[in-house]
Amino acid sequence: MVKPSMIICDNVAKDVADDAYREWRERNNVAVRKSRAKKRAAKSVMIDMYEELSAQNSELRFQLTRSLRELTFLRCLLVRSGRKIPKRLTELVRASREDGPLGQLLHESDHDTADILKTSSGSSNLRRSLQLVPTPSVNDSKKLKPTLNHR
Numbered sequence: 001m002v003k004p005s006m007i008i009c010d011n012v013a014k015d016v017a018d019d020a021y022r023e024w025r026e027r028n029n030v031a032v033r034k035s036r037a038k039k040r041a042a043k044s045v046m047i048d049m050y051e052e053l054s055a056q057n058s059e060l061r062f063q064l065t066r067s068l069r070e071l072t073f074l075r076c077l078l079v080r081s082g083r084k085i086p087k088r089l090t091e092l093v094r095a096s097r098e099d100g101p102l103g104q105l106l107h108e109s110d111h112d113t114a115d116i117l118k119t120s121s122g123s124s125n126l127r128r129s130l131q132l133v134p135t136p137s138v139n140d141s142k143k144l145k146p147t148l149n150h151r
Contacts, residue, residue, distance in 0.1 A: 068096040 075093050078085055 071096060 071089075071092055075085065075089055078089070
């Protein structure tokens with residue numbers, strides 16, 4: 001390859017340098033397109049995985065809520081029957097209350113949506129699927145929590 005600095009005023013040397021430079025630019029452009037396509041594909045896979053895991057997380061939270069309600073109901077039945085309540089059951093019910101560790105877990109978000117949106121460099125699909133909605137908290141003040149729109 002002839003470097004442009006080595007070109008003398010000879011037209012033949014200049015044509016060879018131009019051809020070599022064009023060939024190098026073409027190879028570089030192909031490599032850039034390939035690299036950008038790989039990056040877009042990897043980002044798409046990450047967004048799809050995030051959406052899938054968010055949906056699974058939502059389903060697990062729903063199942064946990066349902067199980068905690070059932071636990072409370074069964075405890076009430078046990079109290080009505082007049083039998084002694086096992087200590088472990090009392091601990092579980094206490095933990096599942098709004099101010100208990102499991103109750104707080106249900107009302108907290110796993111991730112800060114703002115941080116996710118900042119680091120994802122603006123995926124329109126991800127931004128469209130996330131919205132902020134008010135949810136009641138322990139002290140009945142309105143807080144904005146991220147939720148996933150299921151289409």
